[in-house]
Amino acid sequence: MSNNEIRLVSWNVNGLRATLKKSPSFPEIFHALNADVFAIQETKLQDAQRESLRLEFDGYHQTWSYAERKGYSGTAVFSREEPKRVIHQIGCSVADDEGRVCALEFSKYWFVNVYTPNAQNELKRIDTRLAWDERYREFLCELAAQKPVVTCGDYNVAHNEIDLKNPGPNRGNAGFSDEERESFGKLLDAGFVDTFRARHPDVTGAYSWWSYRFNARKNNAGWRIDYFLVSEAIADRVTSASILNEVYGSDHCPVALGIEL
Numbered sequence: 129m130s131n132n133e134i135r136l137v138s139w140n141v142n143g144l145r146a147t148l149k150k151s152p153s154f155p156e157i158f159h160a161l162n163a164d165v166f167a168i169q170e171t172k173l174q175d176a177q178r179e180s181l182r183l184e185f186d187g188y189h190q191t192w193s194y195a196e197r198k199g200y201s202g203t204a205v206f207s208r209e210e211p212k213r214v215i216h217q218i219g220c221s222v223a224d225d226e227g228r229v230c231a232l233e234f235s236k237y238w239f240v241n242v243y244t245p246n247a248q249n250e251l252k253r254i255d256t257r258l259a260w261d262e263r264y265r266e267f268l269c270e271l272a273a274q275k276p277v278v279t280c281g282d283y284n285v286a287h288n289e290i291d292l293k294n295p296g297p298n299r300g301n302a303g304f305s306d307e308e309r310e311s312f313g314k315l316l317d318a319g320f321v322d323t324f325r326a327r328h329p330d331v332t333g334a335y336s337w338w339s340y341r342f343n344a345r346k347n348n349a350g351w352r353i354d355y356f357l358v359s360e361a362i363a364d365r366v367t368s369a370s371i372l373n374e375v376y377g378s379d380h381c382p383v384a385l386g387i388e389l
Contacts, residue, residue: 132388133367137163138241138280138354139375139382140337144171144204147377148181157375158185161382164208167230167241169282171202195227202227203241203281209234220263222256229264231271236389237362238271242281247302254307257284261311265318272319276359278387279320282337282380283355285312287322290332291352303353320357323369323385334371337380345379356385365389 141147147154158166166188171178174194183190188206193216195201211232217224218231223245230241242264247257271277285308289295298304316322328334335350344350356369368386375381 133386134164134389135162136165136167136239136278136280136356136385136387137161137372137382138167138169138356138384140169140243140282140354140378140380142170142172142378142380144168144173144183145177145181150377152377154377155183155185157377157382158206161372161375161384163206163384165239166206167239167280168204169202169241169243171204171227172199173202174198191230191232193227193230196225200226201243203230203243205230205232205239205241207232207234207239211239218263218267220260222259228260231267233275237276237278238274240268240271240277240279240281242279242283244282244284246284247305247308249302251300251302251305251307254302254305258307258311261308261315265315268315268320269318272359276362276389277320278356278358278362278385280354280356280383280385282353283312284353285309286351286353287312287325290330291325291335293333293335293349293351303351315357319360321360321363321366323356323358323363323366324352324371324383326363327366327369335373336371336383340379354380354383356383358385358387362387362389 213233215231286292336354338345338350
């Protein structure tokens with residue numbers, strides 16, 4: 129790793145308290161991955177609950193966003209560099225009270241951690257999802273006008289057929305509807321690069337989420353819905369983009385990025 133290279137990790141933990149009870153536990157995984165920035169989604173914590181966990185990591189600053197609704201959503205970022213500024217809401221009325229964003233301004237770039245709203249069964253929350261997508265896209269473009277952007281998290285969409293095990297039966301379902309896929313495409317078209325697919329354009333069977341049902345993970349019947357995206361201006365500085373499917377503890381596995389900044 130060069131002096132300018134940083135290692136970033138993103139993981140939907142599906143309840144941080146649950147990961148603390150598993151083996152290896154979240155702190156053990158955190159230390160093993162040794163990231164400069166470690167972003168998590170779906171913490172499912174309130175402020176008082178987080179304080180009771182006494183979750184401290186030497187050398188890291190903590191940034192948390194909480195949902196107003198208990199036991200729901202939530203995001204957090206652990207970073208070696210202290211952020212110059214933090215944004216918790218993007219100005220989207222339909223979901224800004226759900227703790228879905230931690231946007232941190234660092235000296236050389238913006239880092240944005242997101243937990244995108246799920247369209248839910250029968251797409252009953254698709255309008256909320258698409259409204260969020262539109263505002264989030266605008267928000268990233270606003271930040272990118274200031275300095276390069278690195279954004280990561282659970283985007284709750286498999287963009288192309290290569291990104292899920294069974295595209296045919298899932299077409300039109302939440303996470304693989306035409307509306308969500310088109311919306312994600314608009315985000316890329318707005319000046320952002322899907323780092324994993326850019327580096328591994330033809331790799332199949334690369335997934336970051338598996339249902340808890342039907343032995344999905346054992347059979348690798350998964351979806352790639354967790355991403356690192358970067359501004360096109362810094363896409364050539366990416367040194368690695370990986371899916372850490374050997375890490376358990378959630379229905380998602382972490383994804384990682386190496387980049388020289």
